[in-house]
Amino acid sequence: xxxxxxxxxxxxxxxxxTELNRRGFRATKLASTGGFLREGxxxxxxxxxxxxxxxxxxxxxxxxxxxEETLTPQTPNQTGxxxxxxxxxxxxxxxxxxxxxxxRYEKF
Numbered sequence: 001x002x003x004x005x006x007x008x009x010x011x012x013x014x015x016x017x018t019e020l021n022r023r024g025f026r027a028t029k030l031a032s033t034g035g036f037l038r039e040g041x042x043x044x045x046x047x048x049x050x051x052x053x054x055x056x057x058x059x060x061x062x063x064x065x066x067x068e069e070t071l072t073p074q075t076p077n078q079t080g081x082x083x084x085x086x087x088x089x090x091x092x093x094x095x096x097x098x099x100x101x102x103x104r105y106e107k108f
Contacts, residue, residue, distance in 0.1 A: 001102040004056050006044045007032065008064040008095040013042035016063040020046060025056060047105050057097060064095040 008016060013029060020027045030043040048056050072087045 001105045002048055002050055002053050003100045003102050004044075004046045004048060004053065004060075005098040005100070006046075006060045006064075006095050007041055007097075008044070008060070009093055010040045010042050012064040012093060012095070013044065016044060016060055019059050019063055020044070020056065023055070023059065025052070047102060053099055057099075060095050060097060064093060066091060066094040068092075 006016070017027050017029055025046050025048060027044050027046040030045065032041045032043045044060075046056055068089055069092050070087045070089050
């Protein structure tokens with residue numbers, strides 16, 4: 001048994017969870033934040049059999065696309081931080097995925 005932990009953008013999470021559920025995988029969706037842009041992310045937890053890991057990874061890969069977006073940085077929180085007052089093009093999306101062994105799994 002494996003635990004797949006996938007961290008992806010909120011925009012991609014709905015599609016990922018919908019597709020995982022459609023394929024019969026149970027997934028828990030957690031709100032999270034972090035990263036360079038300090039934007040909302042979603043962390044998806046899915047306990048799966050080892051034989052299904054590649055299928056789950058393929059679903060996450062397909063539903064979490066990398067794309068370019070133009071964003072205007074927010075004002076810095078602390079004095080002394082550099083501030084870029086104009087929109088910048090950044091690469092967003094994709095996913096960070098961890099696959100870890102599970103010693104014990106129970107479903108009630």
